[in-house]
Amino acid sequence: MRKISSLFLVLIVFACGPGKQSEEQAFLDSLDNLTLDAPMISEEVIADIIQQVPSPLEISYLLKDAGTQYDFNILNGPSNVSNYNSNFDKALNLGIYGTDLGYANIYEENQDALLYLNSIKGLANDLSIGQFFDFGTIARLATNSKNLDSLLLITTQNFNDINSYLQGNQRSNLSVLILTGGWLEALHITCQVAEKNPNNEKLIEKIGEQKIILDNIKLMLEFYTADPNIADLHKRILELEKAFAEIEIIYTYAEPTMEEVNGILVVKDNSTTTINITKENVGAIRQEVINIRETIIS
């Protein structure tokens, strides 16, 4: 019996490494404004849905490739960071600023990128996830446009690490809010740029395609509607869903073909999608996104 007790003691010592307890406590303390009720489904299922959401960087690259101009005025002002007091607001706006940072980086607007980085630092520290951002390295990389690849790599890795950490600590609700904010901002930027470039079909199509991601966002938020803040956000997303209702995405499958090019396999995708979306649909989506975003950033 004495030996068994000793074994338990050893295992407890092994399980609780030095500093781990205080770190976890600090993290839990930071979640004061978020309901800690666990959702009805497993963290694994939520993680599966979370990982499907594409990076907002893909949209920023589309905007740059389409030849559209960088526009700081459509982004969330970095100084608004002082308005965010609850962890709900902080997590959503961390996602929003993450998208704004990526947009500024891709357009090589280094000064703006540094401002966003500073806002992100404040929010991340408040949420006790600041340790995942290598702010010094990011700031150094951001000062030289030759470092764009490294800059995008490190910022994406940092956000991925945050998501993994939050999911691993049963705090996927924060991860969901960061992703929701990031996605909403990417959609907002696309809608604003599309308004100024009404004949750019690629942008309009990209807005229509967001119907697929919207389904994921809605589903992820649904898991956490026990939290009144998330329940309210979920309701607003349902309004946005109505604006997307008429959009049709028609998928046609055709078998792919493959060929080897310099030792790498290159696939020829013969499948297609057709997006049926009108300018009225785009207008309705744009307005609904403005409405939701206003409640988040103000």
Place this chain on the structure above:
Amino acid sequence: MRQVINILGISIIALVFSAGFANAQCAADAQANACISKLQDGFTFLKTFKVDGQGGAKAKVEYSYVFSKDTQYFLNVCSEGTGTDGIVVTMYDSKRQMVSTNFNNGKFYPGLVYPCNATGIYYITFTFQDSQHHCGGSVLGFKR
């Protein structure tokens, strides 16, 4: 004194057990991170995927991602062993129809380029064919 000896003895046993267990585990995280440097030039990093077949106990490791039309994706495979160590990555569309794989005509390719023509949810499935370690990682990148 006897109690101290007991604790010390059990500590040593626990250490030996934990070290042995760690060796048997798949360092899929490290494999995936090491794979980032093998991303083809011109592609922007998106995600890493851990491929842990649990020593053969797990036949399939699956992830999913929304791929976008008019975007090229690069997916590579890194392994603990030589080459891809029998790790096969296959992509399926949302209706589970195959859209690409790194195993073609009996050959394993360390990476594949997928120029997406249809936006939607895709499944990225890792399976093992005569794999020694059932352990690896993968990186997804994109370019327009």
